[in-house]
Amino acid sequence: MLVEMRSLTKHFGITQAVNDFTVTLPDGELVSLLGPSGCGKSTVLNMLAGILKPTSGQVLFDGEDVTGLPPERRGIGLVFQNYALYPHMTVLNNISFPLEIQKVPRAERMARAKAMADMVHVGNLLNRRPRELSGGQQQRVAIARALVKNPQLLLLDEPLSNLDARLRLEMREEIRRIQQKTQVTTVFVTHDQEEAMSISDHIALMKDGYLQQYDTPQELYNDPDNQFVADFLGSPPINHLTGTLLGSVFTLTDNSASFPLPLPAEGVPEGKELILAIRAESAEAAGQGEAHFTAQVKQVYTMGKEELAYLMVGTQEMRAYIDLDQGITPGITLPIRLKPRGVFLFDQVTGVRYQ
Amino acid sequence: MSKDALRYRREKALERRSRVWSALEPVAYLLPFMVSIIVFTVYPFFNVVFMSFREGFDLLTNTDNGIGLGNYAFVLSNRDFINALTNTGIYVAVVVPVSAALAIVLANLLNRKVRGMAIFQTAYFLPMVTSAMAVGLAWRYIFLRDFGVLNQVLGWFGVDKINWLQRYPWSLYALIIFGIWSNLPFTIILILSGLQNIDETYYTAARVDGARSTRIFFRITVPLLAPTIGLVLTINTISASKVFSELFALFNGPGIGGSLFTVVYYIYEQFAKQKHAWAAAAAMILFVLIFIATMVQQYIQRKWTY
Numbered sequence A: 001m002l003v004e005m006r007s008l009t010k011h012f013g014i015t016q017a018v019n020d021f022t023v024t025l026p027d028g029e030l031v032s033l034l035g036p037s038g039c040g041k042s043t044v045l046n047m048l049a050g051i052l053k054p055t056s057g058q059v060l061f062d063g064e065d066v067t068g069l070p071p072e073r074r075g076i077g078l079v080f081q082n083y084a085l086y087p088h089m090t091v092l093n094n095i096s097f098p099l100e101i102q103k104v105p106r107a108e109r110m111a112r113a114k115a116m117a118d119m120v121h122v123g124n125l126l127n128r129r130p131r132e133l134s135g136g137q138q139q140r141v142a143i144a145r146a147l148v149k150n151p152q153l154l155l156l157d158e159p160l161s162n163l164d165a166r167l168r169l170e171m172r173e174e175i176r177r178i179q180q181k182t183q184v185t186t187v188f189v190t191h192d193q194e195e196a197m198s199i200s201d202h203i204a205l206m207k208d209g210y211l212q213q214y215d216t217p218q219e220l221y222n223d224p225d226n227q228f229v230a231d232f233l234g235s236p237p238i239n240h241l242t243g244t245l246l247g248s249v250f251t252l253t254d255n256s257a258s259f260p261l262p263l264p265a266e267g268v269p270e271g272k273e274l275i276l277a278i279r280a281e282s283a284e285a286a287g288q289g290e291a292h293f294t295a296q297v298k299q300v301y302t303m304g305k306e307e308l309a310y311l312m313v314g315t316q317e318m319r320a321y322i323d324l325d326q327g328i329t330p331g332i333t334l335p336i337r338l339k340p341r342g343v344f345l346f347d348q349v350t351g352v353r354y355q
Numbered sequence B: 001m002s003k004d005a006l007r008y009r010r011e012k013a014l015e016r017r018s019r020v021w022s023a024l025e026p027v028a029y030l031l032p033f034m035v036s037i038i039v040f041t042v043y044p045f046f047n048v049v050f051m052s053f054r055e056g057f058d059l060l061t062n063t064d065n066g067i068g069l070g071n072y073a074f075v076l077s078n079r080d081f082i083n084a085l086t087n088t089g090i091y092v093a094v095v096v097p098v099s100a101a102l103a104i105v106l107a108n109l110l111n112r113k114v115r116g117m118a119i120f121q122t123a124y125f126l127p128m129v130t131s132a133m134a135v136g137l138a139w140r141y142i143f144l145r146d147f148g149v150l151n152q153v154l155g156w157f158g159v160d161k162i163n164w165l166q167r168y169p170w171s172l173y174a175l176i177i178f179g180i181w182s183n184l185p186f187t188i189i190l191i192l193s194g195l196q197n198i199d200e201t202y203y204t205a206a207r208v209d210g211a212r213s214t215r216i217f218f219r220i221t222v223p224l225l226a227p228t229i230g231l232v233l234t235i236n237t238i239s240a241s242k243v244f245s246e247l248f249a250l251f252n253g254p255g256i257g258g259s260l261f262t263v264v265y266y267i268y269e270q271f272a273k274q275k276h277a278w279a280a281a282a283a284m285i286l287f288v289l290i291f292i293a294t295m296v297q298q299y300i301q302r303k304w305t306y
């Protein structure tokens, strides 16, 4: 199902939870709502579900305005952060409860619930109660319960946040698998950028109730519209070198270093406070005559297969994945070359990107 | 002795004292409570158990004609006691489930966030803070044969005047109505606290799936309330089995011609007549019955609760 949100706005008294949120979810895609806690993700989800009425704006399902429809008439499946499995019902009864409400005959109800349980791999736990299940199993049951009535739209509100790290990885892939198998349009709310990056077809990144950027994970990462987007994605976080531009020379804030700006910067006012943002994988040791600037190596860490170097550019610190085979050790001065990808220039005050 | 050795001994002594104190401290805190429990509960309990087997027991001289089941035999064949047992049984069997059911419904109504709810809540809990005697007096007026509000209202529906206060079994029904009414506030409070412990998302989940309020009530609210309901049934069974002061409030005693004896009233009366051993035997019988009822309830509840 194609889902359109047009200028969705929700105010709680003076709290502006969501403002002018416009996003279209293509049919059959998994789209993440990503952003820090309190940015309005759940509010958007609840407006899609019909649990919250928007202050203004519309929700359209396949072109039909459903803004006024109550949740039960929207044909959605909902998975809660705490799963909200009914503790007094067995797994089978939990999954079949939505069908019981729809007055599906008992035999069919049981058959469909069992088939769904098998699909999410809890077919062997049908007679257990929720408290006899692990977090991951509860999660699977919750997804089965949401999917059993063949919803046109599946909504998941931070479904992985109650799981430990290993299980989170596993269930993330499970959700992806189930979604691709059922081809149900899915909205996945998370505050974890890595989770969103790995699972989504598209990501809507939000901050303070406003949509920051709506794009594929790669586009979001490689071509952020503003500093918030660049900062929010990636681990380790993107490096910041603060400074100003004079001519085409970038000078660090305390004049501790300056070098020609390695990227086009049209229309940047002279003397404007700027941030040169560099992803850790976008800096490398430069060959002869290729260096953009030099840096002091402060420390090197081996993190599994990668080696992360802490560098000082003037008085400012940055981290970079640098090939240590070349005998790079703390204390030496290293010529640095920036790759064309993953280097951005932002306004320090407004976060606007110059390019 | 050197200064150091002196200090060493002083510290040792302090340490020893603090060790003794740390062992005694909890005992000291518990003592007042333990003493009062032992004096007013444990000792009397075993005393009653013993007394109930002492045939021909005289409290003043502390003598008896021997140990046996004579007191039980007497009490169990005593017309007043059988009567009391029947009345109490009917009272418990009606008051406990009815007040629980009413409380569940009313607590659900009270659990909503509606304007003016505070007034309703106050109204419901009024009986809890009003003196039982004053309330009983008010109910006497309600139950009056000729001018009582209840008969007036029933009259509108063509019901003849009922002599609630002076005719058995109507007096028992009056007692039951009064019992349900005075039981409600406490029961509602317990149920309300149970309701408030139910996570809101269960309701949201059910509503999103299209469940109406009746289904939500019976398939989600009531089962999730089961532990609370079990608690309420147990507490109310115990307290209703001890129905006593209500008799004074409504009838100044056990009704016309002693028709409305309850078990505790019977115990009270045997005591007043200096028949302490009979009272003790009756008390033991009540204790055993309450005990059995509670056990059965616990058993059922364990099967019923998730």
Ligand SMILES: Nc1ncnc2c1ncn2[C@@H]1O[C@H](COP(=O)(O)OP(=O)(O)O)[C@@H](O)[C@H]1O
Pocket (backbone or CB within 6 Å): A012, A015, A016, A017, A035, A036, A037, A038, A039, A040, A041, A042, A043, A044
């Ligand atoms: N029912 C509500 N009443 C008042 N404020 C609310 C309510 N729900 C959410 N908010 C506020 O709206 C903002 C967005 O909340 P939410 O959508 O839950 O954020 P997120 O899910 O991204 O963490 C927050 O500031 C939150 O405090």
Ligand SMILES: [Mg+2]
Pocket (backbone or CB within 6 Å): A038, A041, A042, A043, A157, A158
């Ligand atoms: Mg949220």
